[in-house]
Amino acid sequence: MVGGEVFIMKIKCAVIxxxxxxxxxxxxxxxxxxxxxxxxxxxxxxxxxxxxxxxxEFVDRRKAAKIAFKSGQIKEEVDCLFSYMLK
Numbered sequence: 692m693v694g695g696e697v698f699i700m701k702i703k704c705a706v707i708x709x710x711x712x713x714x715x716x717x718x719x720x721x722x723x724x725x726x727x728x729x730x731x732x733x734x735x736x737x738x739x740x741x742x743x744x745x746x747x748e749f750v751d752r753r754k755a756a757k758i759a760f761k762s763g764q765i766k767e768e769v770d771c772l773f774s775y776m777l778k
Contacts, residue, residue: 701762702755703745705774709738713749718774742772 707714707722716722719740726734742755752771759765765776
């Protein structure tokens with residue numbers, strides 16, 4: 692509870708973790724393109740894809756799907772969340 696209200700965690704953005712760094716964006720494909728263009732790094736190699744919650748926690752696609760459904764960010768329950776599913 693925060694200030695008497697129940698806090699419902701939400702998905703904030705897509706994230707790719709690589710070499711101890713977190714690259715964020717609206718979608719994983721956008722992250723890949725931006726990082727490749729700006730930093731000349733292929734973030735697909737030896738990386739981990741997931742999502743950041745609004746409290747800064749990294750979650751994988753399965754946990755993100757549960758959070759997004761529970762918070763109303765997606766209308767149907769799914770096994771894995773993909774960034775295009777978020778509005």
